[in-house]
Amino acid sequence: MHTTIQLTVNNAPCEATVDTRTLLVDFLRDQLDLTGTHLGCATGNCGACTVVLDGLTVKACTVLAADVAGSAVTTIEGWTQDARQSGDLHPIQDAFVKHHALQCGFCTPGMVLSVQQLLKEKPNPTEAEIRHGIAGNLCRCTGYASIVKAVQEIARMSSE
């Protein structure tokens, strides 16, 4: 069965016909070619598919595309675009690069979006709060130390 949905994706209006079984992550990747959102497990465990839905992060493999009609979705592509203050990247992304808080980069877009959510809620997180804040995003490469360092630096910078 197919249905037509209207929504906002990365600030632009979007209308599409989707198979009602299609997950939001597949819709974004396959129909809109927004491949910065990754698929790592499809069971809501890894966080590689994290996007922002109506202002809150969500795992896009746990949401049906048909259910987001009327909503606003922001992916890493749109967020990067919006977030550019000066330079090419958002300070969170700059800190990730500086501390090499990524290796293969597969978890990274989802991780960055979870970090922005965390810092929105807790601008000055403790190390334990950082670790809990990103616990929904698995990274198989870094062992998290460099990610924690990057987040600590952003928090420090914004509190100065």
Next chain:
Amino acid sequence: MAYIGSAVSGILDAKLVAGKGQYTADVSLPGMGYMAVVRSPYAHARILSIDTGAAQQHPGVRIVATGADIKQWSRPIPHTLNPSAFGGKTTDIYCLAIDRVHYVGTPVAAVVADTRHAATEAANLIEVEYADLPVVIDAERALEPDSPLLYPEWETNELMHVRFQGGDVERAFADADHILDDTLHLHRHTATPLEPRAALAHYDDRAERLTLWVSTQAPHPLRTTLANTLEMDENDIQVIQPQVGGAFGVKIPTYQEDPLACLLSKRTGKPVKWVEERTEHLMAGGHAREQTLKFSVACKADGTVVGLKVRIIGDVGALAAVAGWGMSYVASFVVPGPYKIPNCEVDLSIVVTNKGPWNAYRGFGKEAASFLMDRVMDRVADTVQMDRAAVRLKNFVPKDEFPYVQISGATLDSGDYAKALQDVMDKAGYQSFAEEQQRLHAQGRYIGMGVGFELTPEGGCIPDSFIGGYEGATVRVSPSGQVTVLTGVTSPGSGNETGIAQIVADALGVPLSTVRVVQGDTQACPYGLGNWSSRSLFMGGSASLYAAREVHHKVLRVAASMLKTAPEDLDCEQGRIRVKGQADREVAFNDVAEYVHKRPFDHHAFDMEPGLESTRYFRMGNIHHVPDDKGRINTYPSYPYAACVAVVEVDIETGVVTLLRYVTVHDCGTVINPLLVEGQFQGAVAQGLGGLIYEQLSYDDNGQLQTGTFMDYTLPTAVEVPSVEIHHQEVPSPFTPLGTKGAGESGVSSPFGTIVSAVENALMPFGVKIHDTPLTPQRVWRMIQAAKNGNNGGAKA
């Protein structure tokens, strides 16, 4: 030396952090179809019939294939490491099972359809009739004469039997003060990178050419293998490796789905895409680690180990065309690791069972050897009542005895093991820990400290295989002075492209930003063996260095002529070539490059070969495949190592183990980029910790996998993994031009021995002895209860 040794950020990081990395699943082609694979729900069965009628009729279906079709259309997939070359057994592996399945997840049929949904629906319509066969999932049971057989023509389940022996073991045991026996068991787990495997095959009918985009670690060997399987010319195949989302060994070719997608593209004349689901990955994407390690050790009262007998039983699951079974071989090859135990024997049985096939996982058997040797040292220490670290210090290969040849032929290249251990003990406060432990114990807390040591042979080089000890690279300078480095090694996201760019930028004296590294395209790159065994930087980097030096030599020759001086009098830094000590006499690197390209007949460049390009190959000098007088060969050229200290806390009410601190002194020779090396080490420790405590591929007695999703195969999160305190001890390799040793794999092995030792230390009041992994809360809790009841034989959960 502007870049070598400095903490440069990854050159791809800015792209990846913006979500602009292109992974295989992100590549699309017009008209492509989607492949779904039908897999066996049984661990051991004969296929009686396959009815594909309904699937063929399903809307959108382009092709349905079974083993019978595959046998007509293709040849068996060549083994990456053929066990028969090691005196073992073998079997033909086709892209789909032919008449028998050996594990849950065996691919038995495949469908290609216009959409992913249609492919899955059609796959569900395929009716396979099976006749059950008896299942064997335990390796020791599989060795018994009346066990069910996976491959009846072998008349055994023993894939291979290997023995290494040196010295006079019986004599050493006869003369010993103590003899101790123990049996250890490592459980089955896997690399499981965050990006699943994926392939996009496109057979172009008009050009009669195949292009495969694939998440792999070794594009060139894969191309050679595909040519063989598909009966095509290598020249007609191009393998492209897009960005890879982690690999850790498990993407070393060749899996069945890669040639399968190619075949089905060839049959349909349209591109075929396949993206592995996590469940498929956990069932059939390559397992590792499960081994029984029995030892008997003979020692003197002063802690000197005089003899060691080891028996390893590797449970490698069913056989596939990938190289996983080799991990058990390497486990036996590495024993006795960093220790000088001349009277030593290792007896290895590699055994097939009805579980998923092994493929490589970071550690590649060295983690089993590390765990074994750490346990041996701890047992000796406890028996002679010495400090656990002191026993290791007593038995290490001394620093003035390198190169040191072990019984297997493993030729340890260089190092100072004792200093690494002493340094890490100092950094971790080893000597004063007991006080702290007492103080916390008085508050009801159980804290423990353990030491461990991992030796991580790197750059494996197996005779007559694509697991080889050489690499190639091309360095090319364009007319505008831009530098391209094309390498035979690839990056699965480990950062070697950045290290290689640093090496080349320094060798040429140009800014790093002008260097572009191209990897993973068989059409563009020199033939090379890809990424595994930490070989990329020390082999690929060395080849790149040689090529860059050759180009640099030409640039200097032209510049010297322009500046009316000798090449030796020139310095080149950041793209400026200057006469030493004369700041005003200089020429730009770019101008020289342009000159060479545009004016080959003018006098500054006339007396040399035109062009600014060089391809060079590098081969490790300390590999030997001709047996020595004792019949040994050396298959590993580089032996990095790490001494480690762990601090843990155990909650004795719940059995939960928390790693509080992990400190290491690590030697990987010359460090090209500390940011990358430390990132790799930290990630490796996280995997070791995950494997020891959180991750398990667990099977029931019928061979059903019980941990087939990330719901129950639990990877460690940021909450479980502490930041590792990493210190470097740089003992340069005498066998590479920059002194580099393998880096990247290290860190995954030591957590097994180190953390287990720390947990035992924490639970000393109960006298718990640990023999088996994983250290899940339930199992640790049972160990505590058993020890309380006077039984410390280890828990069997």
